[in-house]
Amino acid sequence: MAMGALANERCPSEGGASVITATLEEDIVLGLLAPRVRLVEDELMERFSAKRHVVREALAQLESVGLIERKRNIGAMVKAFSTDEVVHLYEMRELLEAEAMRKIPLPLDRKALKELERIQAGHDTAIQHQDPRSIFRTNQEFHRLLFAQCGNAFLSQSIEEFARRTHAIRFGALMSRERQLQSQKEHHELLALLAQGARERLIRLTLEHLVPPRDHYLKAQEALQP
Numbered sequence: 001m002a003m004g005a006l007a008n009e010r011c012p013s014e015g016g017a018s019v020i021t022a023t024l025e026e027d028i029v030l031g032l033l034a035p036r037v038r039l040v041e042d043e044l045m046e047r048f049s050a051k052r053h054v055v056r057e058a059l060a061q062l063e064s065v066g067l068i069e070r071k072r073n074i075g076a077m078v079k080a081f082s083t084d085e086v087v088h089l090y091e092m093r094e095l096l097e098a099e100a101m102r103k104i105p106l107p108l109d110r111k112a113l114k115e116l117e118r119i120q121a122g123h124d125t126a127i128q129h130q131d132p133r134s135i136f137r138t139n140q141e142f143h144r145l146l147f148a149q150c151g152n153a154f155l156s157q158s159i160e161e162f163a164r165r166t167h168a169i170r171f172g173a174l175m176s177r178e179r180q181l182q183s184q185k186e187h188h189e190l191l192a193l194l195a196q197g198a199r200e201r202l203i204r205l206t207l208e209h210l211v212p213p214r215d216h217y218l219k220a221q222e223a224l225q226p
Contacts, residue, residue, distance in 0.1 A: 020048050020058035028067060028078055028167045030132050031175050035080035035168055039068060066165045079168050083218060089166055090214045094207055096159045100150035101206050106197035112149055113195055119145060120187050127180050135180060142187060170213040179212055 027033040039062075044055045059076050062068045069079045081089070108116075119142045126134035143163065147156045186209050193202040 016050070017054050017057035017061060020044070020050060020055065021061045023048075024058065024062060025067060025164070025167055026133055026136055029136055029170055033078050035078050037078045038074065039076040039078070041075075065161070067167055081169055081217070081221075083221060086169055086214060086218055086221075089162060089169070090210060093159070093162050093166065093210055096155065096162060097147065097206050097210070098203050100147045100152075100155055100159060101199070101203045103150040103152060103155070104194070104202075105149075105151075106194065106199055106202075108149060108194040108197075112145070113191065116142065116145055116191060116194070120191065123187065124184060127184050130177075132175060139183070146190070166213070169217045176216075179216075182212070183209070 024033065024039070033039070039059060041052060041055050041059075044050070044058075045052060048055070050058075059068065063070065063076070067079060068076050070076050119138060123135065123138035123142060126138050144156075144160060147159045150156055186205060189205055190202065190209075193205065
């Protein structure tokens with residue numbers, strides 16, 4: 001599938017490098033840009049109708065958050081992770097996200113719960129309409145608000161940073177209809193547990209929610225081994 005072939009892509013005519021960065025992030029998560037795929041400046045300039053310095057700024061932003069890497073005589077490419085890197089990144093996510101769930105006041109404030117339910121309704125609609133970009137965006141919005149409830153801005157920001165660093169690991173899993181439906185089911189279970197105040201089950205489900213994309217990537221990497 002060609003870059004940008006999915007529906008509901010952002011228009012880069014306004015927003016410059018930040019819009020290009022956000023769109024390429026989505027491409028990585030959606031599997032349109034797989035690990036080790038090169039990001040060629042001329043192709044990106046044509047795709048986004050952008051000047052070279054804007055494209056380079058976008059690539060610099062992606063490199064700064066660990067989504068791409070630059071190799072001598074090759075240029076920019078989507079980052080590929082070793083098995084150890086995948087395991088270590090997800091260990092960090094588990095530690096951070098479990099701690100956030102321990103800090104969230106339970107049962108969750110009704111206003112916050114209603115807002116999460118509203119976002120999840122949008123996520124449900126995106127899954128029903130099979131709109132991958134909207135699935136990704138509403139999923140991000142759901143988790144961002146969820147972890148913000150821990151009351152520690154530094155913790156929630158760290159969670160978002162490590163989630164972003166694993167975009168290239170999560171590629172492909174989001175495109176699986178089975179995984180979309182399972183993730184949707186888990187989101188609704190999380191909402192129920194937040195309302196009930198069932199903290200231990202909430203922590204356990206939060207950690208289980210991380211496993212499928214990680215294991216999908218590790219299995220794909222294993223299949224590539226000689």
